Amino acid sequence: MDEFPTILKARQFVRNAGITSVPVDIERLAAATNAKIKIVHDLNDDESGQTFPLKGKHIITVNGNHREERQRFTALHEIAHIVLELPSQHHGPKLTTGALMRYGRRPQEEMLCDVFAAECLLPHEVFSKDVSDVDISMEAVKMLADKYKASVTSTGSRFAVNANEPCAFVLSEGGQIRYVSRSKFLREMNGWIEFNVPVPRGSVTHRLMQGASKTEDYDEIATVTWFNNGVRNFDLVAEEALLLKEWDQCLSLLWFDESLKPAREQREANEDDEPLLKELDGILPWPSKGRRK
Ligand SMILES: [Zn+2]
Known part of the structure; x- marks a missing residue:
């Protein structure tokens, strides 16, 4: 598509x-x-x-x-x-x-x-600024949905596209992945999520759909749960999901940040603060905003 x-x-x-x-x-x-x-x-x-x-x-x-x-x-x-x-x-x-x-x-x-x-x-020119001012979370998506008088679904789909970090938004319905949008950073890392397939077992989304009580949850799970081919340097992905029972739908935000890298690599990244070296390795870091939750 x-x-x-x-x-x-x-x-x-x-x-x-x-x-x-x-x-x-x-x-x-x-x-x-x-x-x-x-x-x-x-x-x-x-x-x-x-x-x-x-x-x-x-x-x-x-x-x-x-x-x-x-x-x-x-x-x-x-x-x-x-x-x-x-x-x-x-x-x-x-x-x-x-x-x-x-x-x-x-x-x-x-x-x-x-x-x-x-x-x-959610026009790009205004919305991208608002997205860059907040940390990635479902709470931020809801806040922006309110501001723009848009649904959480529309806002989430545009949020991922405008994110300055590797981020995806997934809409599932009836247990199937129906729509995926991704940020430029995630596309560049070849982070690919298949759609028109069942929601993967072991994901927060799958857990929410199976459970009876919770409608929202967050966890850090194995990257390969969502990304069949993995994502280089990241074994873990952050996932926050929100159930929309009325439509038998679930919205999921997936993202990577530096704190999800193995401890050894984080240490190396901290030691390697020389800006020139960072430029030389050809991989531009995205601005990390640290943890939430
Ligand atoms: Zn129509």
């Missing part, structure tokens, strides 16, 4: 619409694509919204009974269909809540509209 051209289009769209502050003004984005958003209160809970033409405009209706961050996502998903000129693949003119929230067997066009929507809600 190649998201990158879609992300670039979203960034261009946000720039052209003159968006510079958050939470992003959705009305303004709608106007930029000749659409008008109407909040309605007579839709079934299972309906998120609908788009239809009226007098040369696109009218996007949004279910006003849903939470605000979901209304904003619905509107932007519909705007994405218009901007990307991707006809909706399975929800017809009506967008059901199931079609919007479920990931299993989702057509690629729909995934791309979600990616576009998330990028608009």
Whole structure:
């Protein structure tokens, strides 16, 4: 799945619409694509919204009974269909809540509209600064979701992409990995997570899905649990997971930092403080922010 051209289009769209502050003004984005958003209160809970033409405009209706961050996502998903000129693949003119929230067997066009929507809600230029100011944690993702009036799911997916450390965000549904986003640092380290396969045993995510009580947990586990081919220099990966029972989904943040390296290598790294030497070995360190939890 190649998201990158879609992300670039979203960034261009946000720039052209003159968006510079958050939470992003959705009305303004709608106007930029000749659409008008109407909040309605007579839709079934299972309906998120609908788009239809009226007098040369696109009218996007949004279910006003849903939470605000979901209304904003619905509107932007519909705007994405218009901007990307991707006809909706399975929800017809009506967008059901199931079609919007479920990931299993989702057509690629729909995934791309979600990616576009998330990028608009969490625009790179503003969001990347906010991400660099915080340590990686689910708590930080929730805090930013609040600030941007976006869902934790959208925020988590963009958080990993913008992270200045090796970091991945995973969405699982029904016990299967359905979506993975990764930071530039993790891609450069060839940290690859397979998707459309079962959530790996031994992961915090797997543990949470099996258990009955907890909805959130954190642990440091063997890197090969998630990364079949391992990740050079790291035997351990930090994993924090959050269960979304309503959708049979689980969100996972995975990341590496210096403290997860074996003690011997940490010592060597500390002794090797000569900046010139660091430049010579060709591997640029990412800024480590130390531990949480
Ligand atoms: Zn759609």
